Amino acid sequence: MSKLLRKPNPKETSPGVINVHEVTSENSPLEYVGFKVVDLAPGSTYKEELGKVECCIVALTGKITVSDHDQVFENIGTRESVFEKKPTDSVYVSNDRTFEVKAVSQARVVLCYSPSYKQLPTKLIKAEDNGIEHRGKYSNQRLVHNILPDSDPSANSLLVVEVFTESGNWSSYPPHKHDQDNLPDESFLEESYYHEMNPRQGFVFQRVYTDDRSLDETMAVENGDVVLVPAGYHPVGVPDGYESYYLNVMAGPKRIWKFHNEPTHEWILNRK
């Protein structure tokens, strides 16, 4: 199995708190992006003390209450399934702060991390404030919810976005990459993908590859899997009959999303 593909590995870390995924610089090829998926039973609490990292707490499904011990955001979250395709609530917490996430209902929470050295205000990112985009045409159509885009100055290095791709369509396509710190042409952002499928038994194909093919991994990605993108192009193809969801975390030396399309396939964008 590709070293870039992570299967769910649920472990109960405290009563009612199940750590499903944990991606760190110690256990992955990523230096900037960190990532956790945590399931919370009703009434259980996840607690964390941040060092020199910032965190975007995404109420993926279910209802949660988030506190940074100065502010409390009660009963946030908007959906029981990501496939309701409505934006959800998130909370940004900066470096050197502590926070708690308490489950009001059964909940799945995604914790997105990246380096941070200048403490910024804790912020509720309301569902209705997500920027909504319908990208692409032909069989390259997808729905994008911008949770924490580079146009939002609330974070120091963190970018968070979720993408819905319909049956038989492609996304993160034509293939693009952002693995060179070479602005204005391209920025260097590592990336993680957290995938869900509808129906659950589905899979998508994701390829992660570089121009020189020194990295070239093609994976069958299933519900709840994580794919790591340290570098390279990273397109996703969705088989007929299934819907794809993924949440992306991106981070690098500069908080700018400037990708470079693979020239061989850029013609895809020019079709009438």
Ligand SMILES: O=C[C@H](O)[C@@H](O)[C@H](O)CC(=O)O
């Ligand atoms: O670089 C960003 C990620 O590849 C996705 O968020 C991608 O941009 C989604 C899409 O446009 O299809």
